[in-house]
Amino acid sequence: MSLALVTMSHSPLLEYADPPAQVKDAVQGAFSAARTFVRAYDPTLVVSFAPDHYNGFFYDLMPPFCIGYEAVGVGDYGTTAGPLNVPAERAAELAQWVAERDLDVAVSRRMEVDHGAVQPLEILFDGIDTVPVVPVFVNGVAKPFVTMRRVRKLGEAIGGYLAQLRDERVLLIGSGGLSHDPPVPQWATADESARAMLLNGRHPTAAARDARQQRVIDTAKAFAAGTAPIQDLNPDWDRALMATLASGDLTPADAMTPDQMAEDAGNSAHEVRTWLAAFAALGAAGPYEVTHSFYRPIKEYIAGFGVMTARTVAG
Numbered sequence: 001m002s003l004a005l006v007t008m009s010h011s012p013l014l015e016y017a018d019p020p021a022q023v024k025d026a027v028q029g030a031f032s033a034a035r036t037f038v039r040a041y042d043p044t045l046v047v048s049f050a051p052d053h054y055n056g057f058f059y060d061l062m063p064p065f066c067i068g069y070e071a072v073g074v075g076d077y078g079t080t081a082g083p084l085n086v087p088a089e090r091a092a093e094l095a096q097w098v099a100e101r102d103l104d105v106a107v108s109r110r111m112e113v114d115h116g117a118v119q120p121l122e123i124l125f126d127g128i129d130t131v132p133v134v135p136v137f138v139n140g141v142a143k144p145f146v147t148m149r150r151v152r153k154l155g156e157a158i159g160g161y162l163a164q165l166r167d168e169r170v171l172l173i174g175s176g177g178l179s180h181d182p183p184v185p186q187w188a189t190a191d192e193s194a195r196a197m198l199l200n201g202r203h204p205t206a207a208a209r210d211a212r213q214q215r216v217i218d219t220a221k222a223f224a225a226g227t228a229p230i231q232d233l234n235p236d237w238d239r240a241l242m243a244t245l246a247s248g249d250l251t252p253a254d255a256m257t258p259d260q261m262a263e264d265a266g267n268s269a270h271e272v273r274t275w276l277a278a279f280a281a282l283g284a285a286g287p288y289e290v291t292h293s294f295y296r297p298i299k300e301y302i303a304g305f306g307v308m309t310a311r312t313v314a315g
């Protein structure tokens, strides 16, 4: 069975920042190429690798990976709130398959997902419940981070399951990255109230959510103006990673260490773990080709912004 893939950066600032028209147009062009690719493929099932930003997963119980049997969008940054269309039996079969391959993956019968999982579904499918989707959480913000090798192995195991399905056309999504360092609090440097949020900040009041989001929106403005105290984007790092992913040999990514990734490309660069998992899953179905690739560093969105589409080579 062949598989198809879309990996794309996300940014809540798509709706809250105003870069030059030419930048917006370029991003919309990349989204529209991805949509065209997805429509032509016409998937019956989506497996979406996405991070979370302390909206669904907290330090009271932080797994490296989690497969959702059901999922609910929390509605951060104006994204769609409510249930995703998750085929629970398919998700459970996938979790069983992965467990039998010596990988320890958490499961959730009610996974809460944020813009990381929701935004690609809105962009590619005009909604969060229009296509069956199994959401796979990949930790991209909370230390400790597993090795990139482990992420690759997880992707390969999931792809192995998907590649033997006869009755589905499966689209893989990887959401996030590339280099970026938005103001997501970290435990080591957080004050007491930020630590309370990181520990268990589920279901904040509207005022608390607004305050958190406004901080990100203000930081994006300052970053574009050159005055934000966050790490710069790293287009060279982004392009090198995209080249590795496109090459079909993902083993060079095994050498990427968590600390070096953060130093080179910002704390949220760990979101690229979703891209690696998605490409590793794609590769499990055989050789693949990248059919569209977009990249642009966009400070207004606080993101080295990339979009890639790829599919199994026919034959």
Ligand SMILES: O=C(O)CCc1cccc(O)c1O
Residues within 6 Å of the ligand: 010, 011, 012, 013, 053, 176, 177, 180, 182, 183, 184, 213, 216, 268, 271, 301, 302, 303
């Ligand atoms: O609100 C947050 O916690 C972070 C928001 C955020 C900003 C820029 C790029 C991202 O990928 C992202 O997730």
Ligand SMILES: [Fe+2]
Residues within 6 Å of the ligand: 010, 051, 053, 116, 176, 177, 268, 271
């Ligand atoms: Fe993110």
